[in-house]
Amino acid sequence: MLRLPAFEYHRPQTVEEAARLLDGFGDQALAIAGGTDVVPNMKHGLFEPAQVISLRGLPELRGIHVRGAELVLGAGETLASVAAHPMVRLHAASLAEAAGLVAGPQLRNMGTLGGNVCLDTRCTYYNQTRFWRQALGYCLKKDGDTCHVTRVGRKCVAAHSADTPPALMTLGASADFVSARGERSIPIADLFIADGIWNTVRRPDEILVRVRVPLPPEGTRTAFRKVRQRNAIDFPLLNMALACELDPEERVRSIRLVVSALGSRPRMVSGLDEVATGRTLSDEVVEAVAGKAHQQCRPLTNIIVDPEWRRAMVPVHVSRMLRGLTTPAAAA
Ligand SMILES: Cc1cc2nc3c(=O)[nH]c(=O)nc-3n(C[C@H](O)[C@H](O)[C@H](O)COP(=O)(O)OP(=O)(O)OC[C@H]3O[C@@H](n4cnc5c(N)ncnc54)[C@H](O)[C@@H]3O)c2cc1C
Ligand code: SF4
Structure with a gap:
């Protein structure tokens, strides 16, 4: 049986409090939303946070509504609610479709839009138990110094494996982040970079609060x-x-x-x-x-x-x- 390692769990009540905790604990901290990726990855020894900061229940991350010329989706909304929401189906059908095709029903009921946008990359040589990875000498992305895919160079090419970002990119969506340093917005088309180790320009202490999708032109x-x-x-x-x-x-x-x-x-x-x-x-x-x-x-x-x-x-x-x-x- 794979066990979770020991860690301290924090349940902040506001996004400011969550941002302060992430800032204060630095590289010891990890945010968790639905936990559908974080928990298996912790069991595999891929993430080893001493402090886990829950984003569940933060009011600022909830809600789906149309505001002005935008569809606004809280990052804490579950994939199931994104897939079923009438405003998403009307204005962003591809996003509803993508959210509805993530994993299976149980995972869509727990997994969130924010967790999907911030999902870690995946690789045959990485998403394995510690024992499995150790037998191979680990790899560049975690605990080792070789990439078993490219075998040359020092670049990780693990695959972006989240379903909603392609839809969000084609819809011209933007992501709003909050950290202890303040707020910033990034077009989702500019969020991702070609580095399998950390494949976004998001800093680890930045919390995705909402995603904004412009209402598409007629036709x-x-x-x-x-x-x-x-x-x-x-x-x-x-x-x-x-x-x-x-x-x-x-x-x-x-x-x-x-x-x-x-x-x-x-x-x-x-x-x-x-x-x-x-x-x-x-x-x-x-x-x-x-x-x-x-x-x-x-x-x-x-x-x-x-x-x-x-x-x-x-x-x-x-x-x-x-x-x-x-x-x-x-x-x-
Ligand atoms: C068997 C299985 C099948 C799966 N199949 C798919 C699939 O087909 N397609 C797919 O896309 N995914 C799949 N997943 C992965 C996962 O279930 C989803 O991507 C889900 O949306 C993750 O959301 P979460 O809230 O559970 O994220 P978590 O596991 O809580 O977090 C994931 C990552 O995002 C970060 N994070 C979470 N929320 C925020 C936030 N608001 N701001 C900043 N960082 C944040 C966490 O720190 C962590 O690094 C699968 C998982 C499993 C176990
Ligand atoms: S370095 Fe990246 S691409 Fe290479 S084996 Fe590890 S996870 Fe896979």
Whole structure:
């Protein structure tokens, strides 16, 4: 049986108090929300905090509502409530879809949006027990000095494995953080960096309080797709989100596509305007967009499933997602 190590547990009542605790305890501290990732990772010896600061019940992290031209989602809202909320389904359907496809129902009832955005990266050689990792001499991300994936250099390429960020990026969302030093907002498209050890520009003592999604312009259609081993529960082998604004003649006004679960950060596919803007989503345009995604996505063996197969699935699912925007039956 895997046991939790000893730690002190703190239950602050306000976000300011939580921020003070995180600041005061420094690198001894770790925030916990639903705990669906923190707890297994602590049992595996991947996180070893002496002080655990609970974010559950902080009033500032609750609520989902439309304010002005934005949909505002508290970071402490569960994935189940994000997936089911009528305002999210109306204004950010791809986000509702992504939240509804995380893990399984029990984990979505505990896991939060904030925990999903701040989720640690994953790797075949990292998400293992301490005994398993020790047998291999550990790895660069935790306790060791070698990367078993790249075998060269000093870079960790563990995979970004959260489902909601691709949808949030295509929707142009921003994240609001609070720490003892004050507040700051970061567009989610700028949050992630290509470093599997710590793959965001968020500092460890910053608390994600809310996510703000601009209400999309009329004619915007969104979609999310996920490939996983078992549809009942698993992390993504590949996921992707799309937001496409169409004019009344169904010509593309703007298009944003993000593909993830391959490298350490979600990839915003570039160069789509030149192949799609001003045109309808014909077979030729769908193929061109899928081709751009295929060209730009190069997974490594950071997850147990063959990277070449995962790469080959990129254009297949991009095409299905695009065709599903105009003819929903084609998305199946
Ligand atoms: C079997 C299994 C399957 C899973 N499948 C998926 C999947 O398919 N897709 C997927 O995306 N995830 C999956 N997960 C991971 C996890 O359940 C979700 O990502 C969930 O959203 C994490 O939220 P949480 O509140 O439980 O986060 P926690 O575990 O509490 O925290 C996760 C990380 O985020 C930090 N954190 C949490 N909230 C905040 C905040 N407000 N501000 C700053 N930092 C914060 C914590 O310090 C920690 O580093 C799975 C987990 C398990 C155990
Ligand atoms: S990519 Fe390399 S360094 Fe990173 S977790 Fe995997 S084996 Fe470790």
